[in-house]
Amino acid sequence: MAERVFAGKLERAGFSEIWIGGHRPFGIDEAALYPLFTPGVIEVMRRTIPPAHHDHVATGVIVKASKPS
């Protein structure tokens, strides 16, 4: 899910004061630390994603928002 899509869904759910920050790159080596990613999908990632993007296939973010009073 793209960041702007995430923000849009929050808005439509009724949230306000939406803030998205704390960005950090999430790469294939980090994905490999998670047992839920099988070795097979990690191998597919390494094979199908351009090497220049291996260190940043997704972005970790913190999303904050509030429910209006």
Added chain:
Amino acid sequence: MTHDLLFQAEIKDSVRQAYAEVSSGGGERLARRLYSEHELAEVPDGAVRWALGVGDPVRYAFLRPGETVLDVGSGGGIDTILAARRVGAEGRAIGLDITEAMCERGRRHAADSGVDAWTEFLLGEMEDIPLPDAAMDVVVSNGVLNLSARKSRALAEIHRTLRPGGRISLADLTVENDLPPEVANDESAWAG
């Protein structure tokens, strides 16, 4: 529509099965990427070993003593326990997870932490949270919303459970460019 609903059910089953079968968390190496030394010292080793999140939403939640906080997709309980420490015994921390095995792990780790008197773990889905309206001051979640095939529904449920003026702090992954179809369509990519 029928196909979409089937697809959603397949994703949910796939995620539930993956989490039911997983035999370990991301381990200390992963936890050290996400949490500070101080935070890791506040939780038992078992909760550290079972870390499966993608960030540190409790750090950004600025919880206050006495608040009631829900951790959606609590897993082994690391964020629930950190939240419980912040809200203290006059507050309440609730972990919600789709597998009973994870809820049991969370309860064990909360007991090891000494926060179990004001911490509980509920079995349930983020798209149908088993809590009343406006019951929570804060909702946190760590790498879980991206697992839902019904993200809007999950966000609506989180919104429903928050009191007016309540707030959320969610850690998650965003993807700005399409992943290759071989990755995007892989069941374990959904679960991961």
